[in-house]
Amino acid sequence: MPDIAFVKPALPRSGALVLPVAEETEAAPGSLRAALEEASGGALSRALVAAKFTGRKGQSLTLWAPAGPQGPSKVVVLGLGKAADLTESGAENAGGAICPMVSAEREAVVAAEAMTPGQAAALGLGLTLRSYRFDRYRTTEKEEDKPKLERVAIAVADPAAAKAAWVPRAALAEGVFLSRDLVSEPPNVLYPEEMAERCKALEKYGVEVEILGLKEMKKLGFGALLGVAQGSAREPRMVLMHWRGASGPKGKKGATKPLAFIGKGVTFDTGGISIKPAGGMEDMKFDMAGAGAVIGLMAALAGRKAKVDVIGAVGLVENMPSGTAQRPGDVVKTYSGLTVEVINTDAEGRLVLADVIGYVQEKYDPRFMVDLATLTGAIIIALGHEHAGMFANDDQLAEQIAAAGKATGEACWRMPLGDAYDKQIKSDIADMKNVGGRPGGSITAAHFIQRFVKDRPWVHLDIAGTAWATKDHPIVPKGATGFGVRLLDRLVADNYEG
Numbered sequence: 266m267p268d269i270a271f272v273k274p275a276l277p278r279s280g281a282l283v284l285p286v287a288e289e290t291e292a293a294p295g296s297l298r299a300a301l302e303e304a305s306g307g308a309l310s311r312a313l314v315a316a317k318f319t320g321r322k323g324q325s326l327t328l329w330a331p332a333g334p335q336g337p338s339k340v341v342v343l344g345l346g347k348a349a350d351l352t353e354s355g356a357e358n359a360g361g362a363i364c365p366m367v368s369a370e371r372e373a374v375v376a377a378e379a380m381t382p383g384q385a386a387a388l389g390l391g392l393t394l395r396s397y398r399f400d401r402y403r404t405t406e407k408e409e410d411k412p413k414l415e416r417v418a419i420a421v422a423d424p425a426a427a428k429a430a431w432v433p434r435a436a437l438a439e440g441v442f443l444s445r446d447l448v449s450e451p452p453n454v455l456y457p458e459e460m461a462e463r464c465k466a467l468e469k470y471g472v473e474v475e476i477l478g479l480k481e482m483k484k485l486g487f488g489a490l491l492g493v494a495q496g497s498a499r500e501p502r503m504v505l506m507h508w509r510g511a512s513g514p515k516g517k518k519g520a521t522k523p524l525a526f527i528g529k530g531v532t533f534d535t536g537g538i539s540i541k542p543a544g545g546m547e548d549m550k551f552d553m554a555g556a557g558a559v560i561g562l563m564a565a566l567a568g569r570k571a572k573v574d575v576i577g578a579v580g581l582v583e584n585m586p587s588g589t590a591q592r593p594g595d596v597v598k599t600y601s602g603l604t605v606e607v608i609n610t611d612a613e614g615r616l617v618l619a620d621v622i623g624y625v626q627e628k629y630d631p632r633f634m635v636d637l638a639t640l641t642g643a644i645i646i647a648l649g650h651e652h653a654g655m656f657a658n659d660d661q662l663a664e665q666i667a668a669a670g671k672a673t674g675e676a677c678w679r680m681p682l683g684d685a686y687d688k689q690i691k692s693d694i695a696d697m698k699n700v701g702g703r704p705g706g707s708i709t710a711a712h713f714i715q716r717f718v719k720d721r722p723w724v725h726l727d728i729a730g731t732a733w734a735t736k737d738h739p740i741v742p743k744g745a746t747g748f749g750v751r752l753l754d755r756l757v758a759d760n761y762e763g
């Protein structure tokens with residue numbers, strides 16, 4: 266993560282200088298642009314004219330060492346579009362666009378004098394999020410291919426105000442990076458016990474972390490989760506993370522009902538005995554992205570000391586075929602007491618969630634529950650990679666999440682629920698079966714989960730299509746996206762703090 270600083274404008278004597286320029290603006294060009302114009306003997310304005318630069322969004326122009334040896338080695342001019350249309354999310358995207366253009370330099374100065382403190386901080390966030398790389402296992406990468414960027418100085422009129430706007434965003438970026446790291450890790454490294462250990466690291470932010478082991482889970486009666494786990498040589502874990510930002514440590518300031526976020530953490534999904542085809546199976550290391558999002562969210566909320574009480578709960582298992590694996594036809598008993606006929610061992614995520622949801626609901630009596638899961642391939646057929654599927658029993662919570670999705674770019678599209686779909690998971694010998702056939706596969710999966718929700722607002726986010734990107738986006742490089750961390754941080758910030 267590059268170091269982000271907010272400074273008064275001064276022309277850098279080396280590294281990169283970035284000049285974001287708005288379209289059709291009569292405003293003063295800003296002191297850095299004027300200083301470069303002077304130091305380059307007019308080369309900047311000549312280049313802008315020659316390149317027909319108008320400031321249109323996404324337009325860019327590069328000049329190499331235009332001010333000679335005493336000035337920046339690279340100058341990038343970036344079009345922002347119309348100044349009046351620049352939102353914070355637009356500023357994030359501008360920051361994201363800047364990142365690859367300066368990553369070969371050690372330092373960059375970005376001229377953001379015309380921006381509000383919020384926009385300047387948003388630019389810093391976008392740049393940071395785009396700079397993410399998972400390079401822990403590369404040992405032979407050439408020095409010249411590695412990104413060099415260590416420090417970004419964002420030049421603003423009021424550095425203290427921009428810094429204040431940056432502090433919570435820095436915590437958010439940490440949460441997103443943590444989530445992306447977890448999702449990127451290979452499944453031989455990140456198995457349930459290891460993932461639980463990494464949750465422990467949240468104690469440094471003041472999060473209380475409780476890990477339930479095999480014995481405890483057996484005693485508590487998590488028959489559905491344990492059925493999935495029984496084919497693996499790796500023991501399952503359940504982790505309960507508690508951030509008391511409203512009630513204070515140990516709830517001293519009086520109890521408030523916590524919000525609850527619950528994640529599917531299948532560290533590898535082979536399908537079990539209903540085994541998946543070999544092609545592309547390696548992707549199933551990301552089947553813990555729901556849990557990864559919850560863990561990253563807890564880091565972000567605690568890191569920025571959000572004034573709210575929150576539970577983060579994750580069910581961690583590996584779904585493997587073996588002599589001890591569960592069979593199609595098995596009937597398991599969930600924590601809630603409801604029984605499930607396991608028709609397909611590859612529909613394992615809903616079995617894990619059923620027990621986590623049932624337990625969290627009873628133990629913490631949360632104000633609402635939001636679960637995240639890479640639950641169905643069918644949601645990718647329905648919505649592609651552009652929206653997460655959203656299922657809800659409560660219009661207000663659904664609307665709040667949809668609004669947070671629009672604001673952060675982590676878009677959610679509401680899908681229907683209904684009795685006719687629920688009937689598809691009727692079983693002949695148990696309370697329900699774990700699959701409802703191909704029609705409406707994501708919807709019947711949501712209905713399965715809904716059967717474990719009692720009398721409270723609940724939203725299920727199917728993130729199978731949005732947890733991993735196969736190409737670069739403005740603030741999301743190719744790979745693990747961290748989807749859900751920014752979305753739910755925004756949900757909390759806009760509706761449930763103070």
Ligand code: BES
Nearest residue numbers: 552609611612639640641642643700729
């Ligand atoms: N983890 C998968 C869902 C998935 C598939 C996520 C592809 C990302 C990409 C889930 O456990 C699963 O296998 N679901 C089955 C359900 C089916 C057996 C009813 C599916 O979607 O095929």
Ligand code: MN
Nearest residue numbers: 534611612613
């Ligand atoms: Mn599966």
Ligand code: ZN
Nearest residue numbers: 531534552614
């Ligand atoms: Zn799965």
